[in-house]
Amino acid sequence: MARTRRPLIAGNWKMNGLKADALTLAKGVADGAKATSNCDLLVCPPATLVMAVAEAVKGSNVLVGGQDCHPKANGAHTGDIAAEMLRDAGAAYVIVGHSERRTDHGETDAIVRAKAEAAWRAGLIPIVCIGETLAEREAGSTFSVLARQIKGSIPPAATAARLVVAYEPVWAIGTGKTPTTAEVAAAHVHIRKELGGAMSEASAVRLLYGGSVKGSNAAELLAAGDVDGALVGGASLKADEFLAIAKAV
Numbered sequence: 001m002a003r004t005r006r007p008l009i010a011g012n013w014k015m016n017g018l019k020a021d022a023l024t025l026a027k028g029v030a031d032g033a034k035a036t037s038n039c040d041l042l043v044c045p046p047a048t049l050v051m052a053v054a055e056a057v058k059g060s061n062v063l064v065g066g067q068d069c070h071p072k073a074n075g076a077h078t079g080d081i082a083a084e085m086l087r088d089a090g091a092a093y094v095i096v097g098h099s100e101r102r103t104d105h106g107e108t109d110a111i112v113r114a115k116a117e118a119a120w121r122a123g124l125i126p127i128v129c130i131g132e133t134l135a136e137r138e139a140g141s142t143f144s145v146l147a148r149q150i151k152g153s154i155p156p157a158a159t160a161a162r163l164v165v166a167y168e169p170v171w172a173i174g175t176g177k178t179p180t181t182a183e184v185a186a187a188h189v190h191i192r193k194e195l196g197g198a199m200s201e202a203s204a205v206r207l208l209y210g211g212s213v214k215g216s217n218a219a220e221l222l223a224a225g226d227v228d229g230a231l232v233g234g235a236s237l238k239a240d241e242f243l244a245i246a247k248a249v
């Protein structure tokens with residue numbers, strides 16, 4: 001069946017990378033991307049490297065994103081970064097509501113939603129992350145958690161062109177564990193259904209799967225129903241491995 005939504009393979013470098021290695025990685029991805037026309041490629045370096053990476057991939061089909069932004073455009077918020085600053089540095093996307101931010105920084109759905117709105121204000125596309133913890137999955141509340149996060153984190157004005165949603169089960173992040181393809185498909189179908197209650201273009205929104213995606217399991221995970229790409233952590237730190245995931249689309 002032909003895909004109606006263009007796949008997106010996004011690398012979340014998290015808090016990894018000093019300039020020299022990051023630029024080598026970015027250039028490696030940009031070189032490999034020449035042979036990758038079946039999907040969009042995005043790398044999200046740490047904030048300190050967004051500008052340098054954006055310069056390094058200029059002219060390629062690799063896009064650059066931030067990993068977080070503040071809801072406000074400017075002001076007295078020491079250490080924070082505005083979506084406008086990311087845009088100014090060359091970003092086109094920004095990840096918001098990653099589970100590590102929800103946990104490490106106490107980000108609530110309301111904060112995540114404000115950040116997604118900030119991304120739009122700055123002309124960025126937010127990748128809104130949602131996903132259940134292991135305890136929530138074991139309690140059988142995965143679907144209700146996802147529904148609550150969608151309702152709370154995704155602004156009502158969302159359209160398909162300016163929203164990406166990433167399903168990242170917290171227990172699958174950095175653990176080498178992944179849900180089965182049937183579990184991924186079930187979650188994505190549920191997410192799309194819930195999105196449908198919140199916006200009219202839900203069928204066109206790209207839904208990424210994230211959590212221990214690597215070259216060797218990408219084909220299987222990406223073939224799951226309603227999966228339009230991947231948000232990749234550890235495996236995005238090696239150009240070959242990241243490109244292997246893109247090839248698996």
Ligand code: 13P
Nearest residue numbers: 012173174211212233234
């Ligand atoms: P890993 O691919 O390292 O499991 O991380 C996934 C993730 O958190 C991407 O945002």
